[in-house]
Structures are given as structure tokens and as C-alpha cells.
Amino acid sequence: MPDLLNVGLIGLGVMGQRMLARLAQHPRLRAARVWDADPAALARTLAAFPALQPADSAEALIASPDLHTLYIATPPAPHMVLSNRAFDAGLAVFCEKPLTVDFDAARRTIARIAAEGHRAAVNFSLASSPGLAALQAAVQGGIGTPQAVQIALAFAAWPRPWQAAAGAWLAERAEGGFTREVLSHFIFVLQRLLGPAQVLQSAPDYPADGRSAERALTATLQAGGVPVQVQAAVTGAVDDFNRFLLQGSTGAVELRDWFGLQRRQADGSWLGDGDPAALRQRGQADQLDQWVALIEGRPHSLPGFAEALAVQETIEALLAGQAPAA
Ligand SMILES: NC(=O)c1ccc[n+]([C@@H]2O[C@H](COP(=O)([O-])OP(=O)(O)OC[C@H]3O[C@@H](n4cnc5c(N)ncnc54)[C@H](O)[C@@H]3O)[C@@H](O)[C@H]2O)c1
Missing domain, CATH: 3.30.360.10 (Dihydrodipicolinate Reductase; domain 2)
Known part of the structure; x- marks a missing residue:
């Protein structure tokens, strides 16, 4: 794996913006490409982070050959569809909680992760605290x-x-x-x-x-x-x-x-x-380090999809x- 790991982000609302700000502080994870179904959210994000590359669709973002991982910060309904598309493209997935409200789709996805060895985790912020x-x-x-x-x-x-x-x-x-x-x-x-x-x-x-x-x-x-x-x-x-x-x-x-x-x-x-503020900072920084470990296929403390389900x-x-x- 290279030193810099390119992140694609789908969903640029409250959490997407927070993650962009945190990624800007990380030495190895680099926000590279973004997409949101709402053109206004995409435009606001590009105004705030001009170095980002906008995609034309979720499919186009996931197909970008320079990405190493996908971060999903949409509401729960599209989480499983987007995760599966990312697995098709060989990307490691870091998905916002809640994992889903469609348990059957989640069970099929978990079985696929196990059978095909995909890298997938869910963002419970206390996991690395x-x-x-x-x-x-x-x-x-x-x-x-x-x-x-x-x-x-x-x-x-x-x-x-x-x-x-x-x-x-x-x-x-x-x-x-x-x-x-x-x-x-x-x-x-x-x-x-x-x-x-x-x-x-x-x-x-x-x-x-x-x-x-x-x-x-x-x-x-x-x-x-x-x-x-x-x-x-x-x-x-x-x-x-x-x-x-x-x-x-x-x-x-x-x-x-x-x-x-x-x-x-x-x-x-x-x-x-x-100090609670220092503990928060430590937990959040460690969580991004755990994401790097996930991408690199090393052991990590982030919850997988089965734990999140x-x-x-x-x-x-x-x-x-x-x-x-x-
Ligand atoms: N880990 C945490 O601590 C934490 C905290 C808050 C929210 N969340 C989770 O993060 C996720 C997003 O929450 P939020 O508060 O940012 O919501 P939000 O409504 O602010 O943003 C969601 C964004 O996703 C976009 N979107 C919706 N469907 C889409 C699709 N199919 N493709 C592309 N973009 C799509 C919307 O246009 C919107 O910009 C939720 O699952 C939420 O539960 C996690």
C-alpha cells in the first residue's frame, strides 16, 4: 500500500463534513473524490474543499481507479447497496452507523464479506475510545x-x-x-x-x-x-x-x-x-489509524458489519x- 490512501466519500451532509475536516488532519488518509445525491451539498463541499474531485454519480466514484477506500455517510437506506458496489470494485468500506434497517440485505452482505474476504467496518465512534x-x-x-x-x-x-x-x-x-x-x-x-x-x-x-x-x-x-x-x-x-x-x-x-x-x-x-477533551481527541485519532489498518488488511478494533448488525x-x-x- 502507498503512504497516502485515497478516500472516496458518498454523503456530504453533517457527518460527511465532519469526516472531511478530520481527514484533513490525518497523515495517511486523503479525501480524494466526493459525491452526494443533492447537487447543493456537492457544490457546498467543493467550495469548502476545492482540492476534492467531484464524481458524476455514486457508481462513477466507486469505479475511480485511484481510490483505496469508500466512506459512506448517507442515511441508512443506501448503505448496503453502496457497500456491495464498493466490494465489487475491491474497495475497503467504512460505513456510518446504523448499518441498515434492511436486515435481509445486511445478512446477505455479511455472508458475502465472509465468503469473499472483503474489508468492511462501521463507524461507532466509541470503538477506539x-x-x-x-x-x-x-x-x-x-x-x-x-x-x-x-x-x-x-x-x-x-x-x-x-x-x-x-x-x-x-x-x-x-x-x-x-x-x-x-x-x-x-x-x-x-x-x-x-x-x-x-x-x-x-x-x-x-x-x-x-x-x-x-x-x-x-x-x-x-x-x-x-x-x-x-x-x-x-x-x-x-x-x-x-x-x-x-x-x-x-x-x-x-x-x-x-x-x-x-x-x-x-x-x-x-x-x-x-481530561475528556484529550480522551476524545485520542479516540478520534486512533479511529482513523484503525481505518488505515482495515485498508491495509491488518488487525483493527473497528466493528465489522456482523457486530454492527x-x-x-x-x-x-x-x-x-x-x-x-x-
Ligand atoms: N458515527 C457517528 O457518531 C454519527 C453521528 C451522526 C450521524 N451518523 C450517521 O451518519 C449518516 C449520515 O448522517 P448525517 O447526519 O450526515 O445526515 P445528513 O442528512 O446531514 O446527510 C446525509 C447526506 O446524504 C445524502 N444522500 C442521501 N441519499 C444518498 C444517496 N443514495 N447517494 C448519495 N448521497 C445521498 C443527502 O443528500 C445528504 O447530503 C447516518 O447513517 C447517521 O446515522 C453517525
Whole structure:
């Protein structure tokens, strides 16, 4: 592989722009070619990043002989079609979560990846985080026996203000909502730590219009024999927050607001572990390094499509609702 690895990007909305900014800081990954179904998004991107080459279509971008990898940041519906076209062209794929809302297409794609040896990963931003590493160490004995997990999320508004420019899909039940967008990151962490989760009870609260995404969700799950409580809501009142608390027989570790990390001391008090901004920077830089490893066919810590589908199966079960067992 050459030193510089050329990235093609499809989907130039909120995430596409964020990834372009991050790629500009990376020594080995170079954003090369771009495409978006919306000509205005393509034009805005070329104005901001004049060195990029626009494609005439997704097919034309994927067929460009100078690319090493494809980054997909469209809404979920086209993820599988675009991934398969990229595999046809021999490209490594880095796809945004959620993997898909079409499980059959995802299963066919996962079988193809295994049979043909394609390189594919999904962008769960906590996959390379120091927080996940700390939780893994905790599960392996650092806090005794894992006893309980609590996941709590709150949103002042949905979509969040920084997503105001995203498409309508984000606020709609078919593809959007905070359970797919945000809770999925923590279900990914949960399942990587403790294995597959079973939904024991779930109560999503949907608006009466039949179209809009959930406004609240409470649920009980079990993963690796450990009980898991989820409480999430668009409250309109409090500032956004998220936390993932793992309690063990001799200690506890908590992820706070994505990359923040704290540990419970023997006296019951909590102590922050590292500066959250520095931990975020480290996690994001490492994630791009892991993408390089994926492209080069080396071992990496990014979730593959099968791991991402397992997350999505749990997420869709939560969204479908489940009455408590009688
Ligand atoms: N990993 C994370 O932390 C994270 C955070 C936010 C969003 N996301 C995910 O990133 C993806 C994109 O989200 P977003 O917030 O950028 O959405 P967005 O609506 O801002 O942007 C999506 C873009 O894709 C384009 N598009 C739609 N269909 C297309 C197609 N078939 N071909 C080419 N372009 C197409 C749209 O025109 C739009 O410009 C979603 O899957 C979302 O869940 C991930």
C-alpha cells in the first residue's frame, strides 16, 4: 500500500463534513473524490474543499481507479447497496452507523464479506475510545464481578441543534430517532463488553402522528447475565447528557458525555480519569489509524458489519417495544 490512501466519500451532509475536516488532519488518509445525491451539498463541499474531485454519480466514484477506500455517510437506506458496489470494485468500506434497517440485505452482505474476504467496518465512534478500553479492563476483573449496567440519555431537542441541517429522515421513525442515532453507540459498547443482549422489556414513546421518531424509551435488557437498565428521553428541559455506568462487586466505571471517564473509589466518591477533551481527541485519532489498518488488511478494533448488525437487531427490538414477561 502507498503512504497516502485515497478516500472516496458518498454523503456530504453533517457527518460527511465532519469526516472531511478530520481527514484533513490525518497523515495517511486523503479525501480524494466526493459525491452526494443533492447537487447543493456537492457544490457546498467543493467550495469548502476545492482540492476534492467531484464524481458524476455514486457508481462513477466507486469505479475511480485511484481510490483505496469508500466512506459512506448517507442515511441508512443506501448503505448496503453502496457497500456491495464498493466490494465489487475491491474497495475497503467504512460505513456510518446504523448499518441498515434492511436486515435481509445486511445478512446477505455479511455472508458475502465472509465468503469473499472483503474489508468492511462501521463507524461507532466509541470503538477506539480510551473509555471502552477502561470498561474492558473493568470487565476483565478490574471491578470484580460485573453486576449491573445503567444507560441514561437526555436530549433538550431531537434532532439536536448541530444536526439542524440534516435531512428529515433523522426526525422520522423509519430511519431516524435517538435510539438508532445515539443509544446504538452504547448498545455497541454493551455488547462488545458483555456479549449479545436480550430485550426483556421496552417501552418506546412515539408521537401520535405515526411518522415521527420516539420521544422517550425505557427498557430492561440482559447481557452476559448482567441486568441493564435504559432510560432515555427528549425532555426539552435539561442540557443533553449521556452516561454508561458499569457496576461491579468491587468498583464501578462510568462513561460520561461520550469520551469522559470516571471511576468509583473505595470510599464511594467518584474520580475523573483523564481530561475528556484529550480522551476524545485520542479516540478520534486512533479511529482513523484503525481505518488505515482495515485498508491495509491488518488487525483493527473497528466493528465489522456482523457486530454492527447485532447492535441494530437489539436497537430495532427496543424500538418495536416489548411488554414485561407476565
Ligand atoms: N458515527 C457517528 O457518531 C454519527 C453521528 C451522526 C450521524 N451518523 C450517521 O451518519 C449518516 C449520515 O448522517 P448525517 O447526519 O450526515 O445526515 P445528513 O442528512 O446531514 O446527510 C446525509 C447526506 O446524504 C445524502 N444522500 C442521501 N441519499 C444518498 C444517496 N443514495 N447517494 C448519495 N448521497 C445521498 C443527502 O443528500 C445528504 O447530503 C447516518 O447513517 C447517521 O446515522 C453517525
